[in-house]
Amino acid sequence: MLDQASFQNGGAICATFNDLSSNLQIETCIFVGCKALSDGGALSMFINHQAEITFNGILFRKCEAQNEGGAFWCSINNGAKLTIAGSLSFQDCKTLSDSGYGGALYAQINGENSYLIFRESVIFERCSGQTGGGMCLITQRKGNFTINGQCNFTNCSSSNKGGGIYLETNNGTINFNQTEQILIENCSCNGNGGGIYCSLSSNGQIIINNIKLMNCNSQRSGGGIYAIINEGGQIILDNTCELYQCESHGNGGGIYVQINLTEQFSFIIKDAYIHECKSITDTSLSYPESGFGGGLFIGCNGDYSPSNKLIDLRGMKIYINSADKYGQSLYIAMRQVIEFCQYGTQGEYVKGNYSDGMSNKNELLGIPMKLRSFNNFSSDQIRQQQQPLESLWRILGILKSAQVIVNVSNPNGKLIFHIEGKRMIPGYLNVKIFEFGDKTQENIDQEQKVINYQYNKNNLKSFKGTSTQSPISQKHQKADQQQVSINTTPQIKKNLHNYENEIIYPPVDGSSFPIQIDGELESEQKATFGMNDYKWLNCKIKEYGVLISNDRNIFTGKDGIDIEEDSNAAVPLEVIIEEEEEEEKRKGLPIGIIVGIAVGALAIIAVIIIIIIVTFVISKKKLKNDSQMHALGIGVCENTLETKLLQDNHSPDVINQSLDNNLINITEQQPQQRDHINILREQPYIIPSSSSIKNSSSSSSEPNFITTWKLSDFEKIKKIGKGAFGTVWKMKEIKSQRIVAIKEVDYDSDEEKQRF
Known part of the structure; x- marks a missing residue:
């Protein structure tokens, strides 16, 4: 325990580490009432090489310094690492001068692979300073600061800016990346940034996760967070950030963001809940400088291209915020505010959880002008040119x-x-x-x-x-x-x-x-x-x-x-x-059926008439052919479908002539003859036996043409001609070489064939 120690830098301990392999461990130590005439009321450390310093179980109480770091001042350079492995607590520490930075802790991290890491619990209570009432943290040239454990800032204050924390990054990284919540409560300042003041330039990056700012206030802008983004700086709020009952007597009761537009800057809210925050009018300030943006105020200088998506408020949730003038939850001063609202779908990059048609139009307002112009406008000029943002993104169908x-x-x-x-x-x-x-x-x-x-x-x-x-x-x-x-x-x-x-x-x-x-x-x-x-x-x-x-x-x-x-x-x-x-169709159905039946009946009658006419014409033609055949003296068998056969003793010439001129005539048959014809029709090819051939000439009244011969026993020679009900062929019996005439019956259909 070091009590009331005093020195120029580091009232209790002043250490410089220049060796390449320097190491220091401080465990379970309490610094009470330590003072420094310049920097580091209790402890001052300059680490210039790749040394590793570890603190565990350190308490600073009522320590003070004139300029920087009321309790602890450190500069970490050239790849050095300072790790707070265990608990670290600051109580009632402060800086005294008007230029004092970091009421409890001042840390500067310079150079690539240089780190300050809060691994476990770090607590700041009732600390004060001119800039950064609890902590002032500066990262440069790719230096890194990371909080992995629990961190609380309670009742800290500053007479200038950053009541709880002052953060500045110039091509460095500050990462509030932990699973446990960072709480900044009842912190205040007489200037900007009641909870946190952020300044970013040269691609500096601040990532804030799981932080809660509650009941913080500022006499100027940014009751919870105040941020200035220059030259490619980036701020990201993610992982259930919350701003609750923060207020400012300027603009931006919850958050104030000033963006000097460049190509690579970004301000992104992935997950932040801003509720019951307010911006209050300060009559000592010009009209545009207070009372705008109860939850969030965004002011931009320069030109913005919405397609770059560098301003993204899709993760913003707003509820019951208020502003004495305009923009209960959000106010934007940006030359391209109309294009910004219209980019995407229905203002998706600007509206957050604002509900079209349900939320109050006065929740989100904007004016199409840059911030510098806005700060010089009169109340009448602002009222005439500002408008609800919903009307800017709204697309009327x-x-x-x-x-x-x-x-x-x-x-x-x-x-x-x-x-x-x-x-x-x-x-x-x-x-x-x-x-x-x-x-x-x-x-x-x-x-x-x-x-x-x-x-x-x-x-x-x-x-x-x-x-x-x-x-x-x-x-x-x-x-x-x-x-x-x-x-x-x-x-x-x-x-x-x-x-x-x-x-x-x-x-x-x-x-x-x-x-x-x-x-x-x-x-x-x-x-x-x-x-x-x-x-x-x-x-x-x-x-x-x-x-x-x-x-x-x-x-x-x-x-x-x-x-x-x-x-x-x-x-x-x-x-x-x-x-x-459908009902009308059903009503019309009987008429359709009747019409269909009538048309069908007419068609059947027409077919019958045509069949009768065709039959008459064919019969007339057949009778004419029969007369011609009788006139030529050609013999016809009247009681059979078959042609007369040629006898074996006929000469070939006579046979050929007889076959070539042979025609068949079907006449009216007696009942027994018609029965015989039907039997023959069931056997298209009828080949008579030799005995039947001989008997046919003498006993034509009862011919015996039934035979067991097969068509395969004969060879077709040539077609003789068409006869009634079939075609007559000149054929030769393969076995005996006899020449015969055979008729092949032609049926009009399979149905007719089956019937006969």
Whole structure:
């Protein structure tokens, strides 16, 4: 224990480490009331090479220094490392001069691979200084500072800036990267940054994770955090950061960020909750310097390109913040604030958890000018040029047509809506359907005409097999649907709006799927959604109008016009009822059946007449041929289908001549002969035996043509000609070399063959 030690630098210990392998360990040590005339009230350390210094269980109480580091001053350089392995506590420590930095701790980390690491618990209580009431930390030339353990700053204050912590990085890294929370509570300053003051330049980076700033305040801007980003500096807030009940008497009750725009800078909120913070007007300051941005104030100098995504507030959550002037939760002074809001979808990079149509428009405000100009503007100039940010990102939809198909038997949507228009944003589109009056008699008569026309059309389709489209509203008419449309040019009066009977889809409770949209934002789009609740729709006596909105706040219709501006902006809802169409089809069915039967009967009669005529013509021609054959003296067998056979003793010439001129004539047969013919027809090829050939000449009345010969026993020589009911062939018996004539019966169909 070192009590009331005093020295120029390091009231108790002043150490310099220049050797390449220097090491120091300090464990379980208490410094009380130590003072320094310059830096480091109790302990001053200059580490110039790759030494490793470890502290464990150190307490500094009521230590003070004139300039820097009321209790502990250190400079870590050229790859050296200082590790706080165990607990480290500062109580009631301070710096005294107007230029004092770090009421308890001043640390400067310079050079690549140089580190200051808080591994375990570090506590700052009731410490004060001019800059950085608890701690002043500076990293340069790729130096690193990391907090891995618990760290608390309570009731610390500064007369200038950074009531709890002053952070400055010039091409260095400061990383609040730990699993346990960093708490900065009841810290204050007379200048900027009640909790933390950050200055970043030359690609310096500050990453803040899991930090809570509570009840911190500043007499100027940035009640919780004040940050100036220059020349590529980067700040990231992540992992459940929270600012609670912080306030400033300038701008930015929770956070104030000033960005001097360069190519590589960034300010990103990945996960931060800013609530119940406020910015309070200070009448001693100029009008623009106080009362703006209760939760967050962003001021930019220079030009910003939103496509670089260097300002990203998507992880910002805001709740119950207030500002005496404007921007309850957020105020932005940026020349390209309009482009910033319009980049992405529905202001996604600026709005955080702001809810379009639900949140107060005054939560988020902005003005399209750089910060330097804003600070010189009068109250009137600011009021005239600022506007709610929601209006900057809002895209008003353009509605062209709206249609609903009613089918109460459809399990997947008894009402199916089809919307056509432009500028409908997927995931954000809302559709309002509302009553705007009873149908007139003209509307009812028009619908009845449609029904009558459809009924007649269905009957006509049953006869023709084709469809004809209704001349009424042909654009949306379908072959299997009945169309019931309201007047195409309704006069929608505001005083007729029955807001008790309006539907907005999708519901806010998230119980339904988003509306499906096809097409690009600025091109023709089609949207579809379904409802199972159909009982609210009373299309027989009511007229309905339709509006759309991408924020559930401002609903527009034709040409993107707000209905509050033009009462005729709504688009009429066209209603198509499928069930009644099906009923009309069923009514038309008996007539269609009757017509079909009549047409079929006429066709059958026509076929019968044609068959009779053809049969008559064929019979007449056959009789003529028979007469010619008798005139030529050609013998015909009258009681068989077969041609007469040639005898073995005939000469070849006679046989050939006889076969070439042979024709068959079928005449009226006696009953027993017809039976024989039927038997023969079942055997297309009939080859008579030799005995039958001989007997045929003498006993033609009872010929015996039945034989067991097969067609394969014969060889075709040539076709003789067509005879009645078949074709006659000249053939030679393979075994005996006899020449015969054989008829092949031609059946018109398999049915005829089976019948005979």
